[in-house]
Amino acid sequence: MFHGKSLSEMNYLLPFATLILLTAVTEGGSSKLSGRFIPLTENSSAIPAQDGNINMPEMSKDTTVWAPPLAEEERNTKVAKEKDDNDDGDGDESHSRSSSVSSPEVTRWNTLRRKVAVRRSPSLARTLKLDLNDDNSIAMINHSSILIDHLHGLLYNSNSSDVMLKVYTGNSDEVKVFQTHHLLLILQSDVFEDLLLNQSVTTLILRETAECAALFEKLLRYLYCGEITLLLNQVVPLHKLASKYHVSALEQGIIEYMSQQLARASPQGYVVSWYHYSLRIGEQTLQERCKQFLAWNMSTVIHSQEWQTISDDLMISLLQRSDLVVENELEIYYGVEEWIKRNQPDIMIAETVLKLIRYTMISPQHLFHIQKTSSVMNEHYNSVHNLFFLAFQFHSTTPPVFAKYFDVNCSLFIPRNYLSSSWGSPWVINNPARDDRSTSFQTQLAPSNYDANKKVTWNVLFSPRWLPISVRPSYSYSGHRAVQAFNPEDSRPRIIITPATNSVSFAGVNFQKTILVRVKQDGRSYVKHVYDFHQSTEETGDFLLKADLQKPSSEYLIDNSLYLHIIIKPIYQSLIKAIK
DSSP, X not given: OOTTOOHHHHHHHHHHHHHHXXXXXXXXXXXXXXXXXXXXXXXXXXXXXXSSSOOOOXXXXXXXXXXXXXXXHHHHHHHHHHHHHHSOSOHHHHHHHHTTSOOXXXXXXXXXXXXXXXXXXXXXXXXXXXXXXXXXXXXXXXXXXXXXXXXXXXXXXXXXXXXXXXXXXXXSSOEEEEEEOHHHHHHHOHXXXXXXXXXXOOEEXXXXXXXXXXXXXXXXXXXXXSOOOOOGGGHHHHHHHHHHTTOHHHHHHHHHHHHXXXXXXXXXXXXXXXXXXXXXXXXXXXXXXXXXXXXXXXXXXXXXXXXXGOOHHHHXXXXXXXXXXESOHHHHHHHHHHHHHXXXXXXXXXXXXXXXXXXXXXXXXXXXXXXXXXXXXXXHHHHHHXXXXXXXXXXXXXXXXHHHHSOOOSGGXXXXXXXXXXXXXXXXXXXXXXXXXXXXXXXXXXXXXXXTTOEEEXXXXXXXXXXXXXXXXXXXXXXXXXXXXXXXXXXXXXXXXXXXXXXXXXXXXXXXXXXXXXXXXXXXXEEEEXXXXXXXGGGTSOTTTTOOTTOTTOTTOBTTEEEEEEEEEEEEGGGGGGOO
């Protein structure tokens, strides 16, 4: 191809011939050309021809574009030059032939057009991803992030829009205008599909509440890009928008986000409001998670601003539970008293709430103090005086004797999860995956004040690598040697709690054990797991089942320690089946 060419022409073609040769060598001798990345700058429109060796000009590292090995304008210029060299000098004919290829003006226009494309996709090269197997036969190029960026850009490009959304705030004249695209709206929402059923519709009038109108742009961003940023105070109005326009994936995503952020939302008062919202929309899963969080962290909630926002029905529902985690029953009473003073509920509601207090779990001394000093009790004493009298009788004798005359198979005689030292003890286990640990503590024999001075000592054993019965080692024989066959990964933590004293003295009383597991989120400690059993956590089957205690970053650990609280609940034998 170089026959008959002058030295200057050879120098002109030498860079391109070298590139072709290098490409063939790197691709194992293949004659098929592959694309490459060519950096471009504002001042370089093509690779210049130079004399001697190839000296590539300095180019900007910030701008790249995908181009074939021989750019279109360069190839056209080369073809035109070859035709001119072989031409016999007829000016008209030469002009006629050369006009069929790109002129320098066309070349400059193509270069400018390429520069514009570069500016629109500045990160193209950086998002290229090649995943090759051993024989280099499979390649994947993933530019999905660029596509998302382009879709996001469409949201702010009014020139290409075909549907205008006018979002009015309530009944006011305040309006937000969005230039959108018919195709993207109907792909994401069947509500928009119905509204835009008529292809001639170019403007939609929408009315939203002030809080929803303020976040409408976030909804549109999700429709275009499939992503959204959330703040705690935005989740409810965003969920309303997602529900209204039937964006089901966003609906479920927000519900899951709310369920995972209860610990962070509680200090700001959102858990109660999220519960009330989930109740209105019939989202039962979120309802139960909110109630469970409030119950397991009741002692903290009582002393927060969130406590005063609890509705009548939610208060009644919470006080009916036996899994409330509080210091003692007295803490619940004073919390209820403050709630009644602040909210001034209907008399019937106030009396219903007061009747749900388990006065039998409050000592006689504190019961007398409530009668004498509480203005709420003074106002509603007639509705609960029989419960006070029953509590005084309960504290005057042993539980077995009391059970002979009164029906004790009700919630009044079931302790809640009390954090007081009379009912249990905290236990912080450092490096819990290391080895077995043990501890001991004392509790009172029974909730009756008659047995207040009788103590029970408890021994506790924690094992981080205990094997359940179903996966305990089996033995297979190989020759004359027994080979132990089991998978260490099947092991999991277990706690065994046994009394150190003779159980004969416990006649009429059975003990339920409860383990609280505290975790930390955003610097705040809260109860995330509660396990109930009678002797060993083997009974529950799921004690710390998914906990990876070997990783310091485990969600179950706080500063590489496992924070537990052990609670002993003395319960009458007849109440064992009644426990939820």
